[in-house]
Amino acid sequence: MKAELEQIRREAEQVLASVSNLQDLTNFRVEYLGKKGKLTQILRGMGSLPPEERPKIGQLANEIRAYIEGEIEKKKKVLEEEALNQRLKAETIDVTMPGRRHHRGKLHPLSIVLNEIKDIFLGMGFEIAEGPEVEWDYYNFEALNIPKNHPARDTQDTFYITENILLRTHTSPTQIRVMERQKPPIKIIVPGRVYRSDAVDATHSPIFHQVEGLVIDKNITMGDLRGVLDVFAKELFGPQTRTRFRPHHFPFTEPSAEMDVSCTTCGGEGCRVCSYTGWIEILGAGMVHPKVLKYGGIDPEQYSGFAFGMGLDRITNLKYGIDDIRLLFENDIRFLEQF
């Protein structure tokens, strides 16, 4: 009987070696260790053994059972591992195929750039003010030192609603409105939509957007204006950006200036974008005209201030290299999805 048991062990070893899947392994277990399995069968014959041999054979049988079970477990692990590996292999996908995109929209480029500009000025302690787009002639012109029949009105071809009501030609009227309701210190930017009766072409639109700035306090200097705008330009266009002021004329500031930044395309070497000058004009600025302060109810002997205004559309186009302002208002999805 001992020999039979040894025979079963050897046989089991051989058969197990050839088992190649989990189902066969289950069958193998049943075949050898099940209630009707080979080992059980042999043990049934234990009764015919002399009593003194029984414990020995019993022990041997248990050893063999334990051994086979151990081997089955080992085999099972190997086979499970193999099966998992096979499944993983079968599940291989083409990771280069396109992903399922969550469909998300985008802000308009004008909003993106405006948000950047707002953040820069908020960081310098400015607040954001607003004013009406349909405006009194008084706020748009008179109180900004542009009386009726002043030639400066020529540069701002105006849409009129009535003799005294118009579509604001700039965001500057909000300067006066803020001065009227707030004592200095005043430190605001005014983003907004403005209107000029220009025919539409690649660089002109009858509707466009400005960001106005106004600071009024004691001891505000033109040096402060230069400093603030230099910080702004470096934040918006990058730390390598240089700025320069050129004298200019606006009726509502004196002294007045235009500010250029070193060309954002060539860095100042000269290229097509900057007409080979190395500079690009981005805004008008100046010290608030004493008459304008007076119109706003602020004493020019006590306070001084600066103001600036920039074209948001132009700056947006500059930042993104957009060569036609009409694209901003056409809203072609293929354009909007680029930002």
Add this chain to the structure above:
Amino acid sequence: MLVPLKWLKEYVKIDVPVHELAYHLTMTGTKVEGITKQGEGISNVVVGRICDIHPHPNADKLVVCIVDVGDRKLQIVTGASNVKEGQLVPVALDGATLPGGYRITVTSLRGVESYGMLCSGEELGLTEEDYPGAEVDGILILQEEYPLGMDIKEALGLDDEVLEFEITSNRPDCLSVIGIAREAAVALSSTFNPPRIEVKRGVGDVNVEARVVVEAPDLCPRYCARVVKDVKIAPSPRWMQRRLAAAGVRPINNIVDITNYVMLEMGHPMHAFDLDKVAGRTIVVRRARDGEKLVTLDDKERLLTSDMLVIADVEKAIGLAGVMGGANTEITDETRNILLESALFDRGCIRKTAKALGIRSEASLRFEKGLDIHNAMAALDRAAQLIQQLGVGTVVEGVIDVCHGSLEKRVLEIPYKRVNDLLGINLSADEMADILRKLEFKVDVKGEYMEIEVPSFRQDIEGVADIAEEVARIYGYNNIPMTLMEGTISRGKKTRKQKLIDKVKDVLVGTGLYEVVTYSFTSPRVYESIGITDPQLIPKTVKILNPLGEDQSIMRTTLIPSLLEVLSHNYNRGIERCQIFEIGTAFLPKSLPLEDLPEEKPLLTIAEYGPDVDYYDLKGKVEVLLEELGLLDEAEFVPHVHPTFHPGRTALLKLEGKEIGILGEIHPKVAQNYQIEERVLVAELQLDILLSLAKEERKYRPLPKYPAVERDLAVVVKKEVLAAQVESCIKELGGQLLEKVKLFDVYEGAQIPQGYKSLAYSLSYRAADRTLTDEEVNSLHDSIVKGLEQKLGARLR
């Protein structure tokens, strides 16, 4: 303002290259917009004489010329018909270049060799202003003798550079060569040499020859006149013509050219009248009569009004003061005696007149900016001097000068510290005075003050700020040290509304919408396009008096048409999906005609088409927005009918009983008006109300400790019964223990009677303090079923 460099150099020493001059002028406030090189692109074109012309053997329309170019004779074929033997013409030699990059080489024209090309004025880039005859159809025939073989640029004086300036409205003094020269001298630290004006003693007495009566002294502070007799009208000399042409003024005849030359040189407009046609030889400066007519020099009849100023004689108007002369006293070839006018007119009056009549003349552009009362006399003398120099006529002795304006000097007292304080620099009074003196201010430093006499040509200088600008621009704007406001540190922050708008945009972008920006004016016909035909329903609008066109003539009251146009644009370009929103302003007049500013109402408008886009997609987006604003629980969606929308797929959004807006599918007819053949969904919400109701505060609710019990409920109700009714009924009956209700299926068809629908909900019950028992849930669930039966006639499916 165009200024030829050579002319400028006559009055200021310039020994730097032109681009350097331009840089220094620009950086001190006289902005150079561009520099043009005359004759640019022309090379190897010379003066030649046509010696012989014979017909082309193979072509009727061509002739063969033998042309002498000095050192040789060339055979050249031309198609022009205006050539004659003996004429001098521009000849482009083999290898010559012409403006626009054209290159001339030896070619064969119909079998005859042509060793160059005879040039037209156009081919040389010339206009009639540059040279008489430049615009005729044919070869440019030179009118004077030049050495054969001479470079054509030299012959025609095309060797100058012309600077184009942008002169701002405060500096009419710089609308002149002398004004620019003065600035250039300061900018370059060079010397300024204005022309010396001297009139030789004339004959007779001007007061015998003419009389001037100023009846409107308020509009004419000064009127100066001279008389010139025995004038010989002829072309002005070539040098003068060349300068006028380079400055963009067409040469006409010697007298007119001299007045224009003086205007360009000195910045003061002048006019010459044919004195023999001035009735009574008397100039009357008066207001026009209403309805009075005048034919101006451009041969147009002008209808005048009493707020315009005319120059008249004793019978009739003979000129529009400061704007344009009259045809009735125009200088002609027969003119013998002239009256030269150099006056000062009221700037506002000139501007109004020019605007009303639609005339923008070189004269009116200068007068309306405010001119120098002293310069009027200087300009008149300069013209007399040129007339004498060129021998055009006999200047009569004396000047008529009717002056009502003040000739007094203006003196300002400016504390120099204020200038430093405004600029953020620290110059001494003497340093400032030095700068100002260069600009022809007279300065006395008196302690803290500078006593400044303002030159009469600087009408723009009024106070400390103006003086600061003068100092700063010469000191150098870019030499002012950059500083960041000293003193109070302020905190920059957005208002609640500004933050909420940012949030709204953020949420909408997250739902897949692209932000768009569209025009805020539109066509009055848009209401018809969006299906609003009942005049009662068309809103009152703000109208633009001078729109660019009918299509952009009213301020919008809704953003829907603008967004439909964007959808249409994209749809017509084959774009499969277009989902957009805009936050924009509607303009609502309080009354018409407008007496006060209109209400500017911010609207949030969403529009979309595309696969899987339907009412529920749009509503879902609105719900996400409401949820983010803390408003979803109160939101009511009420079925609504509106002509722009599909009558069965449209709802009003209400919050706290207030109408917030509309959402739904666009009526197919409206979609068709915008050429969109798909379902189009639109929502328009009143942003201000939405934001005022928004609840930003969020409070943490503890996570549940006890399990929920789920029950499904399917009821059959009449089709008209709204899901919202069923849901609110369930919620009401379920009370606090009912945690969630979710509609998961809607079914009509087999097993459901006609006119009914089945709604299936999953209900979730939960108590915060215990595990609910089956009995509790069952009894609550049953009461819900019964309640639905009673209230909505629902029956369990």
